[in-house]
Amino acid sequence: MNNINTNGDLGLIALESCSDLGKKIDSYIKNRRCEGNSFLISTEEIRFSNGEGKIKLSETIRGKDVYILCDVGNYSCTYTMFGMTTHKGPDEHFQDIKRTVSAIRGKAKRITVIMPLLYASRQHRRKGRESLDCALALQELERLGVQEILTFDCHDPNVQNAIPLLSFENLYPTYDIVKTFITEEKNLEINKDNMLVISPDTGAMDRAIYYASVLGLDVGLFYKRRDHATIVNGKNPIVKHEYMGRDVAGQDVLIVDDMIASGESVLDIATELKKRNAKNVYVAATFAFFTEGLDKFNKYFNDGTITRVYSTNLTYISNELKNSPWFREVDMSEFVGRIIHRLNHDKSIASFMDATNVIHDLLKK
Incomplete structure (x- = not known):
């Protein structure tokens, strides 16, 4: 050298x-x-x-x-x-x-x-x-x-x-997230017959398409239907998450996004996917803030709505989050x-x- x-x-x-x-x-x-x-x-x-x-x-x-x-x-x-x-x-x-x-x-x-x-x-x-x-x-x-x-x-x-x-x-931390994901989920079958990538909104579609292309999977999209006549905390509240894509029944799904703030949106989407009989719901995000705490994620993990959340150490991760059974840290x-x-x-x-x-x-x- x-x-x-x-x-x-x-x-x-x-x-x-x-x-x-x-x-x-x-x-x-x-x-x-x-x-x-x-x-x-x-x-x-x-x-x-x-x-x-x-x-x-x-x-x-x-x-x-x-x-x-x-x-x-x-x-x-x-x-x-x-x-x-x-x-x-x-x-x-x-x-x-x-x-x-x-x-x-x-x-x-x-x-x-x-x-x-x-x-x-x-x-x-x-x-x-x-x-x-x-x-x-x-x-x-x-x-x-x-x-x-x-x-x-x-x-x-x-x-x-x-x-x-x-x-x-x-x-982008894509490689390290994918590496940690497939290392941790050893029994995962990454193919079009068993898994697909989900974009939580239209803004994350490019990211979802990239993940889907490198993993050889199909991609689905959730559209956030908002109440534009109301403003709560500076934002228009989400009325419903509308799904566009192929059937997720019996499929493992990976939701990809740039950040998890409160996590409400991700949990709503995970709930919608479970209603459609998705098998396992995984979440991957570059930054995980959890601005409203971990209680809801603990609850959704315990009732089987989410299986695992992956995020990097590019921003602060509390010890409570590190020790959560549903969370995996991606070291960058x-x-x-x-x-x-x-x-x-x-x-x-x-x-x-x-x-x-x-x-x-x-x-x-």
């Missing part, structure tokens, strides 16, 4: 929100390069009693190729403000990214920001008089001197048009480590953009 780092020596800054994933990535790269020393750069995330904060770097980063890792969805990070325990939200995590870039002060040779969950990605387009948070955030990083942004399964990749001159890579540290390793050596990551061939090889094995 040619270890000449044309972009400078590698430096990893894993903010508090991404510390666990950062340690795994560091371990992978150390093993890959047979390196004894850690690539992690020590940082302090300091909070004052009124809630203001700052980032302090504890070692030099001059001339280094720096990768800043931050999980803007990690709600477990806390600080004390006016004597009260306060949880960090996405806005505060993004502010910490900017503080880190500011602390670097232009001394790094190159700065790459890795936000697996893209900040404000659900506020990516304007409908009426409302903000364009994601576009503004990307432009702010560009102005601060960030040269590249890496993210996963962006809600709408077209948001990169806000920064047309900046390198923006939208990666090796994938991210490979990406960083290649970029640091100024090598192409084009082969990581399309997982079709490696998934086919995996299924053959």
Whole structure:
């Protein structure tokens, strides 16, 4: 392996929100390069009693190729403000990214920001008089001197048009999800006669078609019929999920989506599939938030409505979720480590953009 780092020596800054994933990535790269020393750069995330904060770097980063890792969805990070325990939200995590870039002060040779969950990605387009948070955030990083942004399964990749001159890579965890899925479900028969892929809505159809094509399966679609005369929590409530596709009776089904928020939609679809006599209902999502807790998923697992849920560790996973019998974690540290390793050596990551061939090889094995 040619270890000449044309972009400078590698430096990893894993903010508090991404510390666990950062340690795994560091371990992978150390093993890959047979390196004894850690690539992690020590940082302090300091909070004052009124809630203001700052980032302090504890070692030099001059001339280094720096990768800043931050999980803007990690709600477990806390600080004390006016004597009260306060949880960090996405806005505060993004502010910490900017503080880190500011602390670097232009001394790094190159700065790459890795936000697996893209900040404000659900506020990516304007409908009426409302903000364009994601576009503004990307432009702010560009102005601060960030040269590249890496993210996963962006809600709408077209948001990169806000920064047309900046390198923006939208990666997908498809291979790792499929690998974990077929490893865990050893008795699964992945063929058109026994299984199909389900898209939970029209927006996820492209993703479902891709999964179906690499697995050699048919695809079905649920259409969300909404009450457009009513707004609840900023959204039109779903009246009914209408199904379009072939018969699912006696079939294993895999529902694929980019994220699970409250999980209501997924559970409603799983219920509809069970009414149509589906055999096992599996769910695969890049990000799993479970914003309203796990009680409903526990109930639906116990009554046989769902069999398993697969999601990555690209955003925070609580210990309660990790230990749930129906949940399986997809570890993405090796994938991210490979990406960083290649970029640091100024090598192409084009082969990581399309997982079709490696998934086919995996299924053959």
